[in-house]
Amino acid sequence: MATWSAPGKVFLFGEHAVVYGKPGIAMAIKPRVMVTVRETRYHQKPNSPYIAECFRLMDVKGSVYVRSQLPSSSGLGSSAAVTVATLSAINDEFGLEKTRAEIANLAHQVEMSAQNGRASATDTYVSTFGGMVLVRDNEKRRLLPPQNFSIVIGNTLVSHSTSETIGKVAELRKQSPDIANPILDSIAAITMRAMYNLDNQKELGNLMNMNHALLDALGVGHPVLSKLVLAARSAGAHGAKTTGAGSGGCMYAICSKSSRNRVAGAIEGCDARAIITTIDIEGARKEKDE
Ligand code: MEV
Numbered sequence: 280m281a282t283w284s285a286p287g288k289v290f291l292f293g294e295h296a297v298v299y300g301k302p303g304i305a306m307a308i309k310p311r312v313m314v315t316v317r318e319t320r321y322h323q324k325p326n327s328p329y330i331a332e333c334f335r336l337m338d339v340k341g342s343v344y345v346r347s348q349l350p351s352s353s354g355l356g357s358s359a360a361v362t363v364a365t366l367s368a369i370n371d372e373f374g375l376e377k378t379r380a381e382i383a384n385l386a387h388q389v390e391m392s393a394q395n396g397r398a399s400a401t402d403t404y405v406s407t408f409g410g411m412v413l414v415r416d417n418e419k420r421r422l423l424p425p426q427n428f429s430i431v432i433g434n435t436l437v438s439h440s441t442s443e444t445i446g447k448v449a450e451l452r453k454q455s456p457d458i459a460n461p462i463l464d465s466i467a468a469i470t471m472r473a474m475y476n477l478d479n480q481k482e483l484g485n486l487m488n489m490n491h492a493l494l495d496a497l498g499v500g501h502p503v504l505s506k507l508v509l510a511a512r513s514a515g516a517h518g519a520k521t522t523g524a525g526s527g528g529c530m531y532a533i534c535s536k537s538s539r540n541r542v543a544g545a546i547e548g549c550d551a552r553a554i555i556t557t558i559d560i561e562g563a564r565k566e567k568d569e
Pocket of ligand 1 (some may be wrong): 356399
């Protein structure tokens with residue numbers, strides 16, 4: 280029996296644009312998914328297509344037990360965390376000796392096949408290695424995270440499907456490339472500006488607000504997301520935006536230490552769930568078997 284865990288993530292900048300080779304910045308967060316894998320003679324067919332694909336790809340049979348601190352289908356990378364933790368636990372249980380980089384690559388393959396061939400490597404890379412990362416095509420650049428970078432996440436409790444929202448943007452791009460492509464280019468410019476301003480929370484906040492508006496323009500907004508974003512800004516956040524696939528799921532805000540609880544309270548006041556969290560730098564890790 281082997282138990283591994285992997286962290287969730289927030290997309291700080293560049294979601295959706297990253298699917299088209301533009302840069303994206305994401306950060307691993309403290310809440311995790313724990314997965315226990317046990318070698319068995321008969322394969323227990325998992326409900327999750329991600330877990331099923333992990334076993335298929337690694338060509339082994341076993342049982343699996345999942346516990347999660349991450350809400351699923353909420354944009355916090357729970358499917359990537361499940362995938363990375365499952366692959367890591369299979370790797371350990373069956374002595375396959377894959378490296379961390381190989382696990383990250385395999386996890387990306389799993390997401391690609393579960394999301395109709397459209398997924399950036401961001402979620403799976405960040406969940407495997409932890410930290411803050413700039414991802415663009417095959418390039419992954421680890422970024423020096425700013426000091427005391429804590430964020431407030433607001434979960435709309437409206438579940439969404441990542442592959443459906445990716446499909447929505449793909450459709451807009453097909454029907455109206457003259458509109459969609461400049462929006463994706465602007466998101467890319469914002470992401471690059473953010474990378475050079477990670478220590479300047481006010482500037483980051485402005486950039487987040489712009490990125491949020493552009494995600495709305497791409498058609499992946501949701502009325503509850505907009506409500507939480509506005510509530511967080513009114514409560515004193517430097518900036519707030521959708522994180523992840525959108526059309527529901529989560530938003531995040533950055534704010535000073537002194538306004539953090541007020542921002543979380545404003546989010547909860549909208550009947551949503553607030554999580555105050557910070558960066559995880561460990562990535563996938565082995566847990567003690569219970
Ligand atoms: C999902 O967390 C972020 C998207 O950009 C998809 C991806 O990067 O694979 C929408």
